[in-house]
Amino acid sequence: MTGTDQHAVVVGGGLAGVTTALELADAGLRVTLLEGRPRLGGLAFSFKRGDLDVDNGQHVYLRCCTAYRWFLDRVDGAALAPLQDRLDVPVLDVAHPGGPRLGRLRRGGLPVPLHLAGALARYPHLSLAERASVGRAALALRRLDPADPALDGLDFATWLSRYGQSARTIEALWDLVGIATLNATAQHSSLGLAAMVFKTALLSDKSAADIGWAHVPLGELHDTLARKQLDAAGVRTRLRTRVTAVTRTPEGAWRVDTEEESLDAGTVVLAVPQREAHGLLPAGALADPDKLLDIGTAPILNVHVVYDRKVLRQPFFAALGSPVQWVFDRTASSGLPDGGQYLALSQSAAQDDIDEPVSVLRAKYLPELERLLPAARGAKVRDFFVTRERTATFAPTPGVGRLRPGARTDTPGLYLAGAWTATGWPATMEGAVRSGLSAAQAALAALGRHREHPLQEAA
Numbered sequence: 071m072t073g074t075d076q077h078a079v080v081v082g083g084g085l086a087g088v089t090t091a092l093e094l095a096d097a098g099l100r101v102t103l104l105e106g107r108p109r110l111g112g113l114a115f116s117f118k119r120g121d122l123d124v125d126n127g128q129h130v131y132l133r134c135c136t137a138y139r140w141f142l143d144r145v146d147g148a149a150l151a152p153l154q155d156r157l158d159v160p161v162l163d164v165a166h167p168g169g170p171r172l173g174r175l176r177r178g179g180l181p182v183p184l185h186l187a188g189a190l191a192r193y194p195h196l197s198l199a200e201r202a203s204v205g206r207a208a209l210a211l212r213r214l215d216p217a218d219p220a221l222d223g224l225d226f227a228t229w230l231s232r233y234g235q236s237a238r239t240i241e242a243l244w245d246l247v248g249i250a251t252l253n254a255t256a257q258h259s260s261l262g263l264a265a266m267v268f269k270t271a272l273l274s275d276k277s278a279a280d281i282g283w284a285h286v287p288l289g290e291l292h293d294t295l296a297r298k299q300l301d302a303a304g305v306r307t308r309l310r311t312r313v314t315a316v317t318r319t320p321e322g323a324w325r326v327d328t329e330e331e332s333l334d335a336g337t338v339v340l341a342v343p344q345r346e347a348h349g350l351l352p353a354g355a356l357a358d359p360d361k362l363l364d365i366g367t368a369p370i371l372n373v374h375v376v377y378d379r380k381v382l383r384q385p386f387f388a389a390l391g392s393p394v395q396w397v398f399d400r401t402a403s404s405g406l407p408d409g410g411q412y413l414a415l416s417q418s419a420a421q422d423d424i425d426e427p428v429s430v431l432r433a434k435y436l437p438e439l440e441r442l443l444p445a446a447r448g449a450k451v452r453d454f455f456v457t458r459e460r461t462a463t464f465a466p467t468p469g470v471g472r473l474r475p476g477a478r479t480d481t482p483g484l485y486l487a488g489a490w491t492a493t494g495w496p497a498t499m500e501g502a503v504r505s506g507l508s509a510a511q512a513a514l515a516a517l518g519r520h521r522e523h524p525l526q527e528a529a
Contacts, residue, residue, distance in 0.1 A: 075336035076100055078513065079326045081313045081350070084112020085499055086487040087341030088296045089141060089506025090513075094337070095303035097514050097521045102333060103305050104326070106312045110300075111292030113459055114499060122404045123287040126457045127372045128396070128416040130250075134270050134278035135500035137507060140524050145295040153282035160384050161246065163195050164441050165391025171195070177276060183208055185276035195242040195390060204243060207233040212273050216266035217494065222471035226264035227256035242390055247271075250388075250396060252496045253368045253418045253463045263466045263496050283386075286403055316340070316350045316484070324483055337513045341487035341506065343461065355479040365473045365490055366465035369458065371420035373435050374400075376453040380411045381445040393417075394438045410452060413439070424458055431456055463497030464490040477508040482516065485509040 076099055080091045083105030091103045109115060114129050131138045133153055142148040157177040164170045173194040177185045183205075190201050210233050214221060226248065230240055240256050251267050252259045271279040284291055300307050308328075315327040316338055324338045340347045348362040356362075386398040396416045406412045415435060417423060423431060432454050440447045464470065474492040477485050487509035488502065495501035507524060514521050 073100075074321075074323045074334045075517070077102070077333075077335040078337035078339065079104065079324070079333050079335040080339045080341055080487075081316070081326065082112070082341035082346075082488070083107070083110040083307070083309070084341060084488075085114065085138075085141065085292065085502035086112075086489065086506040086509070087339070088292070088300065089503045090339050090341055090487050090510045091300060091305045091307075092144060092303055093507060093510035093521070093524075094339075094513060095300075095305050097510075097519050099337070099517075099519075101303075101305045102335070103300065103307045104311045104313055104328060105307070105309050108310050109289065109293045110296050110307075110309075111289060112502070113462060114288050114292050116287035116289030116293075119453075119455065122376075122406060122412065122453075123289075124374065124404060124457070125284070125288045125372075125400070125414070127370055127459060127462070128283070128398045128400075128414050129288060129499060130281050130283040131499055132271055132278060132282070133280040134274060135498070136525050137503040138498075138500045141499075141503045142291065145291065145299045147291040147295045150286045150291060151282055151284040154280045156277065157279045157281065159281070160387040161193075161195060161242075161390060162387055162442060163242070163390040166195075170442075177279065180276070182273055182276055183212070186272065193243075196239055200236055200239045203234040203236070204239060207235055208268075208273065211265060211268055214261075214265045214269070216262050216269060218262065219471065221262035221265060222260050223468050224261040225257055225468045226259040226261050229261050229264075230256055244268075246388055246390070249418045250416070251498065252466045253370060254466050255419060258419075259466050260468045260470055262471055266494060267496060283398070284403065313350060317352055335483075337483050337485070337517070339485045339487055339509045339513065341509070343488065344464065344490045347486060347488070351479070352481065352484070355481045355484055356475060357480060361473045362475070365470060366467060367461035368418075368463050368465040369420045369424040369460045370462035371417040371423050371431075371459075372457045373415035373417065373431060374412070374453070374455050374457065375415070375436070375439065375451060376406065376410055376412045377446065378410050378450040378452055379445075381439075381443045381449050382411065382413060389442055392438050392442060393423075393434065394442060397439075397442070415439075424460055428454070428456055466496050477505065477512045483513075485513050 078094045078099045078101045080087045080103045095101045159175040161173045178188045326333045344362040398414045400414045401412045404412045476492045487505040489497040491505045493501045493504045
């Protein structure tokens with residue numbers, strides 16, 4: 071091999087790109103990682119607001135997210151993003167005729183699917199008949215193969231209605247989970263992706279849905295610790311570096327042009343959003359590159375509220391009967407001084423709110439928090455701000471599966487990574503890491519370098 075053959079350039083420093091770079095470097099390649107932003111981490115990052123460390127959005131993962139758990143281990147960050155001992159989600163319904171009612175989705179210790187039977191039997195937000203119908207739908211869901219292409223063309227809501235799920239059941243259970251994981255309601259979600267989420271998280275292992283989240287700013291995990299491991303692996307990382315072109319050299323290698331330099335490499339991985347990848351793909355790399363432009367996007371809005379006192383005693387909860395979806399206590403991880411509390415509202419599928427002025431969002435969400443949290447009614451709001459990701463994820467609409475490309479392109483030495491590629495997962499941190507692992511495995515196989523897949527045992 072020539073020096074160029076042993077050089078790999080990874081374009082994009084999100085979770086997919088960092089994963090790819092680490093795997094290629096660990097296999098002995100010389101790796102350059104290029105990122106246009108001043109930091110790593112992609113859309114799972116942190117920033118400073120005064121003395122606060124703020125995550126751009128609330129990100130969680132589940133115990134079944136074996137790739138993201140591998141990533142945390144690889145960057146020595148697992149202890150900073152612990153998992154629950156067992157799934158426990160408080161669900162508060164403020165629209166109940168008898169007044170606000172709190173329920174919990176908490177798993178037991180029995181095998182699947184009995185691990186959730188007790189929680190379902192006690193779930194107060196559904197009638198007895200609705201709870202019984204959930205069990206029947208879950209059994210039918212277990213029989214589905216998420217990889218079946220026929221499922222990709224159907225929407226989840228239609229399938230749920232076929233199995234007797236009422237509008238209330240979809241709202242209080244299926245969408246409660248689905249909107250947070252798919253970034254879409256059941257009506258706008260591919261049955262294939264929904265089946266993958268629910269089968270993996272709720273019907274594969276009793277502990278699969280236990281929830282984990284960062285107890286430090288996301289930037290500490292995805293930027294600081296990741297950069298430390300990239301440096302240790304010998305990866306040359308260039309931030310604030312925009313790639314302008316990817317072309318073939320006369321010798322058959324790849325040339326990656328930036329605004330400052332040109333790099334020659336035997337392997338190039340485009341770990342950037344689908345539209346950016348489309349703009350960089352050379353002719354012939356994909357049979358129909360315009361499919362990438364047909365992959366839609368979906369927004370996520372995060373509402374951040376700092377109170378002068380503690381108003382929430384749970385680490386998080388989900389809401390029904392309110393525009394509020396999920397509320398997280400971010401006080402400790404943000405570095406907020408003693409005496410106050412910092413709450414983050416995670417609003418997925420936020421098409422209706424994503425472009426609203428802050429004043430409108432404040433008028434909408436502060437009264438809702440007072441409805442949900444009586445202690446907030448007498449509290450002073452020290453700060454209120456929002457973070458918006460208009461293209462936070464790819465839209466998991468029916469038919470999206472046929473648009474998502476695999477890691478390999480039709481041109482040797484050029485690969486794709488990103489949560490939008492064909493991972494089988496929706497747009498999650500798990501999907502991003504899996505895509506990076508797939509791209510690295512494909513590149514190494516083409517170079518004749520065998521490297522055991524990090525998830526081989528888990529698979």
